[in-house]
Amino acid sequence: MSQASYKQFCPLAMAAEVLCTRWTMVLLRELIAGSHRFNDLRRGVPKMSPTLLSRRLKDLEDAGIVERRPAPAERGIYEYHLTEAGRDLRDVVIAMGMWGQKWVESSLSLKNLDPSLLMWDMRRNLNPDPLPDRRVVVQFLYHDLPSTKRDWWLVIEPGGEVDLCWADPGFDIDLYVSTDLRTMTAIWMGVTDVAAEREAFEFSGSRDLEATIQTWLGLSPFASQKKIVA
Numbered sequence: 218m219s220q221a222s223y224k225q226f227c228p229l230a231m232a233a234e235v236l237c238t239r240w241t242m243v244l245l246r247e248l249i250a251g252s253h254r255f256n257d258l259r260r261g262v263p264k265m266s267p268t269l270l271s272r273r274l275k276d277l278e279d280a281g282i283v284e285r286r287p288a289p290a291e292r293g294i295y296e297y298h299l300t301e302a303g304r305d306l307r308d309v310v311i312a313m314g315m316w317g318q319k320w321v322e323s324s325l326s327l328k329n330l331d332p333s334l335l336m337w338d339m340r341r342n343l344n345p346d347p348l349p350d351r352r353v354v355v356q357f358l359y360h361d362l363p364s365t366k367r368d369w370w371l372v373i374e375p376g377g378e379v380d381l382c383w384a385d386p387g388f389d390i391d392l393y394v395s396t397d398l399r400t401m402t403a404i405w406m407g408v409t410d411v412a413a414e415r416e417a418f419e420f421s422g423s424r425d426l427e428a429t430i431q432t433w434l435g436l437s438p439f440a441s442q443k444k445i446v447a
Contacts, residue, residue, distance in 0.1 A: 236306075241276070244265075249299070281302050284297075314438065318442040327402060338405065343373065348426070352375065352388065353391050355391060359396065391423045396418045404434070404436070
C-alpha cells in the first residue's frame, strides 16, 4: 500500500495500513455488493479515476484481499473477486456503514448528490418480489437536473434481473416517477420515506406499482439503521 507505515505491531494498526487508504473501503463496499468487472466498479465509485481504481485493485491483490480471474467465456476480460480474507471483511464494512448511518449527520451526506450513483445503487438493491411476473419498466425523472442527467430507466425482467438505462430502452413504461434528486436520495438513505414525501412526487401509470413503491424501491443496505443524529 502506498502510505507510510504506522510502525506498530498492533493488529489494528496493521489492518489500517491495508484498509484506510483513500477509496479502499468504498471499493470494498462495491466488491461485497457483487460488482466484479472494472466498469461496474467504476459505476459504483464514479468520482474515482480509472488510474486510481486500477492502483487500488492492485493494492488489494497484493494484500491478498482480491484476486483477478478471467471472465467466464469472455476472452481478454477479467473480473475481480474477494478472497477468503476479503470476504471476511464483510462484517467490518457493514459495521462501518451502520455506524455512519447512525451517527453521521444526514445533511452532510445529502450535500453529495449524484444521480448515477443513486440509480446504480437503487438498481442493485431493488426488490423484485412485489412486482408482477413480467417485464416492468419504471422511468425516473429528476426535474431539478439538466436534461442530460434527468431521465433514468429501471428495467426489471422476469426472474428479478434489473437493468439501468441512461437512454430510453424502447419498452412501454409501467410507471413514471418524477421528483427531485435530494428527496429520492434521502429516501434511499432511509432518512424518510415515500409516504412522508408524497407532495414531492408526481406519478403516472400503474396505480399498483405506485401504491407499493416503498416495498420494491431499492434502498441503501444501511437504511434499516435508526439514525441518532438528524
